[in-house]
Amino acid sequence: MVLDESAVAGPTPVPAAGPGPVPGPVPGPVVEPVTEPVPEPVPEPVPEPAGAARAPLDAAGQDLLFRAARTSWGWTGTDVTDETLRALYDLLKMGPTSANSSPARFMFLRTSWAKERLRSALSEGNIEKTLAAPVVCIVAHDPKFYEELPRLYPGVDARGWFAGNEALAEATAFRNGTLQGGYLIMAARALGLDCGPMSGFDNDKVDREFLVAQGWRSNFLVALGHADHGKTPGRAPRLSFDEACRLL
Numbered sequence: 001m002v003l004d005e006s007a008v009a010g011p012t013p014v015p016a017a018g019p020g021p022v023p024g025p026v027p028g029p030v031v032e033p034v035t036e037p038v039p040e041p042v043p044e045p046v047p048e049p050a051g052a053a054r055a056p057l058d059a060a061g062q063d064l065l066f067r068a069a070r071t072s073w074g075w076t077g078t079d080v081t082d083e084t085l086r087a088l089y090d091l092l093k094m095g096p097t098s099a100n101s102s103p104a105r106f107m108f109l110r111t112s113w114a115k116e117r118l119r120s121a122l123s124e125g126n127i128e129k130t131l132a133a134p135v136v137c138i139v140a141h142d143p144k145f146y147e148e149l150p151r152l153y154p155g156v157d158a159r160g161w162f163a164g165n166e167a168l169a170e171a172t173a174f175r176n177g178t179l180q181g182g183y184l185i186m187a188a189r190a191l192g193l194d195c196g197p198m199s200g201f202d203n204d205k206v207d208r209e210f211l212v213a214q215g216w217r218s219n220f221l222v223a224l225g226h227a228d229h230g231k232t233p234g235r236a237p238r239l240s241f242d243e244a245c246r247l248l
């Protein structure tokens with residue numbers, strides 16, 4: 001089946017960015033935030049004039065999101081408020097998904113009681129660092145995400161692409177739900193939080209314990225908080241451009 005998203009009139013196209021930034025020297029590591037960042041209301045962005053070059057994120061912003069950001073293995077005592085979790089969702093929801101399907105669902109465990117219910121599903125090596133985090137997010141997806149498509153992708157019968165085709169619906173939910181989990185990690189970093197993503201757990205147990213009522217399926221976990229980098233091991237290498245990329 002061909003999913004023709006082009007059949008729908010989308011919003012006004014945004015001009016492509018100009019030539020990318022030339023990366024400058026990498027400054028020192030970003031200083032750890034000591035207090036919970038207080039999200040402020042952000043005004044609606046003003047649309048750019050046609051042909052305007054978009055300013056790249058500066059080197060400090062790139063550090064915050066990528067170069068200085070580390071997976072967290074330990075946590076300071078700083079809490080994460082529900083307001084921050086709302087700000088986190090308001091950022092990550094803007095990341096693109098196919099047909100705007102937005103299949104990811106997020107279960108935030110913020111109380112000791114809720115986090116304890118995870119214990120028996122976690123791999124041995126993941127228990128301590130997960131339960132010590134201020135918040136653990138179960139990144140899940142709704143297998144019936146397509147029921148929202150008349151609202152999320154109006155103007156075409158996108159629901160009909162998936163209803164009755166369980167394999168296509170699950171592949172679409174998993175692909176886009178995973179992307180949205182990635183957006184969650186980057187949005188959390190943008191808000192000054194640290195993340196400990198984790199797939200070392202029993203998905204079926206987590207689904208039975210937390211997600212039965214909603215009918216959602218777990219994908220992976222993300223522990224959220226402020227990192228205690230005393231527990232972070234040295235950075236492992238990454239593949240070089242020449243190893244991982246081809247130019248055609």
Ligand SMILES: Cc1cc2nc3c(=O)[nH]c(=O)nc-3n(C[C@H](O)[C@H](O)[C@H](O)COP(=O)(O)O)c2cc1C
Nearest residue numbers: 069070071072126196197198199200201220235236
């Ligand atoms: C989807 C996913 C699953 C992961 N699962 C685990 C896990 O079960 N246990 C663990 O200790 N680390 C886990 N990690 C952490 C990775 O090992 C870590 O992000 C990677 O080594 C890069 O570390 P860095 O961000 O500090 O460079 C996972 C990361 C991702 C993105």
